Amino acid sequence: MDKQxxxxxxLAYNETVNCVQCxxxxxxxxxxxxxxxxxxxxxxxINLVKMAAEGRISLDDLAGPMxxxxxxxxxxxxxxxxxxxxxxxxxxxxxLTEQRRRKQSLKEKAMKKLIFDYMIPNKNVLHFIGSGxxxxxxxxxxxxxxxxxxxxxxxxxxxxxxxxxxxxxxxxRKHSAIQxxxxxxxxxxxxxxxxxxxxxxxxxxxxMKLLAAAGCEVVLIAEQTCCGALHHHSGEKEKAISxxxxxxxxxxxxxxxxxxxSIGGCGAAMVEYHLLFDEADRWYPRAELFxxxxxxxxxxxxxxxLPFKMExxxxxTYQPSCHLKNVQKVEKEPVRLIEKxxxxxxxPHKNMNMCCGSAGIYNIVHFxxxxxxxxLKMENISKIKPEIxxxxxxxxxxxxxxxxxxxGLRDEIRAVHLVELLAEACDIS
Amino acid sequence: MATITEECLRNIEAxxxxxxxxxxxxxxxxxYSFDASFGTHLPELVLQPISTDEVVGVVKxxxxxxxxxxxxxxxxxxxxxxxxxxGGIVLDFSLWKDKLIIDPDDSIAVVSPGVLTADxxxxxxxxxxxxxxxxxxxxxxxxxxxxxxNSGGPRGLKYGVTKDYVIGLEVVTPEGEIIRxxxxxxxxxxGYDLTKxxxxxxxxxxxxxxxxxxxxxxxxATKTALVLFDDLVDSGHAISRILxxxxxxxxxxxxDQACIIAVEEYKPLGLPTDVEAxxxxxxxxxxxxxxxxxxxxxxxxxxxxxxxxxxxENDEEANELWKARKLVSPAIVKIKPTxxxxxxxxxxxxxxxMFKKLKEIKETHDINLVVFGHAGDGNLHPNIIADQxxxxxxxxxxxxxxxxxxxxxxxxxxxxxxxxxGIMKSPFMEMELGTKGLEMMKRIKMAWDPNNIxxxxxxxxxxxxxxxxxxx
Ligand SMILES: Cc1cc2nc3c(=O)[nH]c(=O)nc-3n(C[C@H](O)[C@H](O)[C@H](O)COP(=O)(O)OP(=O)(O)OC[C@H]3O[C@@H](n4cnc5c(N)ncnc54)[C@H](O)[C@@H]3O)c2cc1C
Ligand code: SF4
Ligand code: SF4
Numbered sequence: 001m002d003k004q005x006x007x008x009x010x011l012a013y014n015e016t017v018n019c020v021q022c023x024x025x026x027x028x029x030x031x032x033x034x035x036x037x038x039x040x041x042x043x044x045x046i047n048l049v050k051m052a053a054e055g056r057i058s059l060d061d062l063a064g065p066m067x068x069x070x071x072x073x074x075x076x077x078x079x080x081x082x083x084x085x086x087x088x089x090x091x092x093x094x095x096l097t098e099q100r101r102r103k104q105s106l107k108e109k110a111m112k113k114l115i116f117d118y119m120i121p122n123k124n125v126l127h128f129i130g131s132g133x134x135x136x137x138x139x140x141x142x143x144x145x146x147x148x149x150x151x152x153x154x155x156x157x158x159x160x161x162x163x164x165x166x167x168x169x170x171x172x173r174k175h176s177a178i179q180x181x182x183x184x185x186x187x188x189x190x191x192x193x194x195x196x197x198x199x200x201x202x203x204x205x206x207x208m209k210l211l212a213a214a215g216c217e218v219v220l221i222a223e224q225t226c227c228g229a230l231h232h233h234s235g236e237k238e239k240a241i242s243x244x245x246x247x248x249x250x251x252x253x254x255x256x257x258x259x260x261x262s263i264g265g266c267g268a269a270m271v272e273y274h275l276l277f278d279e280a281d282r283w284y285p286r287a288e289l290f291x292x293x294x295x296x297x298x299x300x301x302x303x304x305x306l307p308f309k310m311e312x313x314x315x316x317t318y319q320p321s322c323h324l325k326n327v328q329k330v331e332k333e334p335v336r337l338i339e340k341x342x343x344x345x346x347x348p349h350k351n352m353n354m355c356c357g358s359a360g361i362y363n364i365v366h367f368x369x370x371x372x373x374x375x376l377k378m379e380n381i382s383k384i385k386p387e388i389x390x391x392x393x394x395x396x397x398x399x400x401x402x403x404x405x406x407x408g409l410r411d412e413i414r415a416v417h418l419v420e421l422l423a424e425a426c427d428i429s
Numbered sequence: 430m431a432t433i434t435e436e437c438l439r440n441i442e443a444x445x446x447x448x449x450x451x452x453x454x455x456x457x458x459x460x461y462s463f464d465a466s467f468g469t470h471l472p473e474l475v476l477q478p479i480s481t482d483e484v485v486g487v488v489k490x491x492x493x494x495x496x497x498x499x500x501x502x503x504x505x506x507x508x509x510x511x512x513x514x515x516g517g518i519v520l521d522f523s524l525w526k527d528k529l530i531i532d533p534d535d536s537i538a539v540v541s542p543g544v545l546t547a548d549x550x551x552x553x554x555x556x557x558x559x560x561x562x563x564x565x566x567x568x569x570x571x572x573x574x575x576x577x578x579n580s581g582g583p584r585g586l587k588y589g590v591t592k593d594y595v596i597g598l599e600v601v602t603p604e605g606e607i608i609r610x611x612x613x614x615x616x617x618x619x620g621y622d623l624t625k626x627x628x629x630x631x632x633x634x635x636x637x638x639x640x641x642x643x644x645x646x647x648x649x650a651t652k653t654a655l656v657l658f659d660d661l662v663d664s665g666h667a668i669s670r671i672l673x674x675x676x677x678x679x680x681x682x683x684x685d686q687a688c689i690i691a692v693e694e695y696k697p698l699g700l701p702t703d704v705e706a707x708x709x710x711x712x713x714x715x716x717x718x719x720x721x722x723x724x725x726x727x728x729x730x731x732x733x734x735x736x737x738x739x740x741x742e743n744d745e746e747a748n749e750l751w752k753a754r755k756l757v758s759p760a761i762v763k764i765k766p767t768x769x770x771x772x773x774x775x776x777x778x779x780x781x782x783m784f785k786k787l788k789e790i791k792e793t794h795d796i797n798l799v800v801f802g803h804a805g806d807g808n809l810h811p812n813i814i815a816d817q818x819x820x821x822x823x824x825x826x827x828x829x830x831x832x833x834x835x836x837x838x839x840x841x842x843x844x845x846x847x848x849x850x851g852i853m854k855s856p857f858m859e860m861e862l863g864t865k866g867l868e869m870m871k872r873i874k875m876a877w878d879p880n881n882i883x884x885x886x887x888x889x890x891x892x893x894x895x896x897x898x899x900x901x
Binding site: 022036057064 | 452454455456457459460461462463464465469477503504505521523524545566568569570758759762763766767768817818
């Protein structure tokens with residue numbers, strides 16, 4: 001096969017042909033809203049992938065617009081003809097990563113390997129970095145980034161992130177199970193996630209307690225690992241597959257009704273595990289079974305009674321996690337839960353469904369673009385003057401903290417995970 | 430093809446100072462090479478003006494250097510309107526949306542060209558008014574595009590189309606002069622009606638830089654019914670009977686059997702697949718009067734042989750009924766990915782004849798053809814579902830489309846009810862207008878645009894031009 005035929009094969013060309021270029025997805029796309037160019041719209045990107053597959057533009061022409069895509073997939077539910085943008089994006093990232101890999105220097109390769117193969121899936125390392133981060137808050141951050149060779153991407157973002165990075169709890173948890181008082185409604189395997197469990201360990205703990213308070217048996221198994229989402233979105237598909245297999249195997253051994261998590265992004269990766277495999281692959285049905293069981297905590301709590309004890313007299317708004325809404329299709333459940341909290345006054349903000357610009361590690365790699373998107377979001381949020389912004393994903397959570405900090409609203413607005421607020425109202429700590 | 434010289438570019442940079450609004454990268458040019466119809470045509474440059482001064486400057490330069498200019502809203506045209514078929518510069522107006530003023534005392538809206546049509550209606554609603562033209566693309570298309578295409582929608586039956594709501598325009602002429610047409614009054618007979626000439630001129634006679642739109646009071650309530658017909662011809666009779674009984678519904682939409690089957694296969698709603706047509710009827714007005722009118726609609730439909738009339742009791746039920754219509758688009762592209770959406774329109778009384786013709790065309794050319802659309806005003810949407818990668822099939826489709834146009838004209842109708850001519854339908858203009866009719870239009874174009882700068886290659890056919898339905 002010549003080079004072009006290979007490209008035609010590797011890029012999701014057939015999916016691009018399904019796009020009728022109606023433009024119905026334009027209003028849903030945060031990068032289109034922010035940059036105002038068709039080049040940064042879903043329709044534009046799909047066309048560019050098509051053009052690359054047909055050999056009319058080069059991969060270098062394609063790279064910029066695809067890199068700036070948040071992968072939030074808000075364009076999918078907006079599409080009247082069901083174009084599978086996720087697949088198109090993924091195929092483009094795979095092809096681009098492969099091309100870059102060929103061009104990468106040895107040092108860059110080593111760095112990437114270090115991050116994706118070793119650091120992210122490894123909790124101990126993350127713990128180390130986590131506790132380190134606290135330290136670096138007092139040190140000169142430039143110094144740190146120069147040392148680890150990140151100077152090209154990190155300084156400015158790090159300086160800003162440093163302000164909002166939550167206190168890291170490095171204490172290890174005993175892996176165990178929590179039993180409810182009555183006979184359990186569901187038997188739940190809890191998924192902690194690696195970044196979440198480093199930066200927001202408390203939220204995981206509260207999640208498990210809430211589930212138990214709502215009548216579930218909650219089991220924490222030690223065999224679980226990273227969901228692989230960041231790898232997948234960065235074109236490290238092989239690694240993503242191996243992590244997926246690991247998790248599928250780990251949870252299969254137990255008879256859980258559901259595998260529950262409180263992380264919009266990880267949950268989205270897991271409900272799509274089967275898509276990592278060919279339909280003929282023997283892993284496909286196993287992955288599908290696992291994916292069916294993976295649920296966001298709001299999906300479960302929405303079906304159960306929560307023992308509310310306190311009133312929370314606050315005005316709140318909700319920033320939906322894109323991956324929770326667009327991929328896991330969990331949209332109404334978090335809002336219903338918020339509205340159930342005694343005393344709460346919930347106000348949706350304009351364009352609430354639009355991504356906050358966090359998107360995995362987007363806000364680090366594309367700092368400037370991400371901040372432009374965040375500004376748009378904060379403008380809409382500030383208008384309704386909430387006291388609390390509720391999120392459902394650690395990435396969004398950090399981004400909201402950053403937004404509040406940048407607007408100088410630190411004393412007026414709090415950013416919390418939905419689970420934290422529910423726990424507060426149930427007097428769980 | 431004209432080329433944009435370094436000198437010319439420097440002049441442009443003096444007019445559009447913010448370089449972010451001057452796009453010349455390859456990926457940008459490719460991103461403005463298409464619309465919702467067919468074909469890829471690369472511009473040499475894309476500019477995103479946001480003021481009349483910038484437009485004037487660019488148009489004057491274009492005349493100096495003889496560079497074609499292609500105005501573009503959001504590129505949702507179904508006829509190739511904004512495609513830069515001769516290269517040159519695409520003027521993207523989507524960023525120009527700073528003005529959206531509702532003046533309740535004069536019941537008008539004053540808007541910039543890039544404002545989304547749905548936003549105008551939403552803002553008018555806040556003041557108890559409505560902006561009636563409702564193309565289904567209203568939430569993604571610009572008012573500039575709507576004005577240039579004279580777009581319409583389901584509400585056209587009762588309320589008319591875009592041209593019925595424009596009372597004044599600010600226009601930059603093809604030679605770069607600013608003119609104002611009409612004004613803020615509903616009545617205005619001073620001189621030729623240039624407002625109406627510009628509306629529907631598809632960006633060939635002037636660039637619309639501001640529009641004054643008429644608003645009307647928003648009806649208090651709506652009521653919807655879904656009617657099932659065993660026989661398509663009966664549905665045609667039902668339409669005529671209702672309209673001659675003193676009732677003017679706000680919407681009357683029809684779906685044929687092929688659509689119903691496609692919807693049921695895509696997302697089962699429980700619609701019977703053995704009926705030949707479904708009619709969706711919406712009434713609007715005072716709750717009491719539409720209650721009474723709905724009774725009459727129901728008895729009229731049953732009298733001409735409808736199988737069943739389902740009336741929605743509340744808005745929620747109404748939304749359920751409309752779901753069937755909304756699912757048509759996603760459902761039919763499941764059959765095959767390429768959708769050729771036509772909008773040939775016939776006099777209302779000829780709807781059953783047109784349906785018969787379409788059935789014949791479908792069979793002779795062995796194509797997938799479904800029909801839905803605005804039955805009340807004869808604006809049917811025959812949609813052909815094909816696969817553009819199948820060149821043999823696309824040839825059959827091209828022949829079928831030609832026959833659809835012929836059929837519509839023979840029945841006393843028109844090539845296009847709302848999507849415009851662009852490049853898609855220009856080869857058929859003479860068939861409808863006659864040689865002289867077309868020539869008078871050309872003379873207008875030549876008088877307004879002596880250098881043929883604005884949207885060249887559109888509306889008027891090039892010698893020997895034929896219908897082409899593939900990307901290339
Ligand atoms: C799914 C779908 C559904 C649709 N439904 C309908 C419908 O129900 N009814 C209907 O009528 N149409 C419909 N359309 C067609 C299309 O949306 C309309 O023609 C719309 O008006 C185009 O607006 P736009 O902003 O996308 O303009 P574009 O497509 O970008 O341009 C359209 C034309 O306007 C010109 N133009 C744009 N801005 C200006 C300006 N400021 N000054 C001068 N000329 C200008 C362009 O040169 C071009 O000729 C539909 C399209 C799609 C894809
Ligand atoms: S994934 Fe998000 S950012 Fe990317 S094209 Fe879709 S809507 Fe836009
Ligand atoms: S909405 Fe779907 S079909 Fe329309 S342009 Fe976007 S991706 Fe393409």
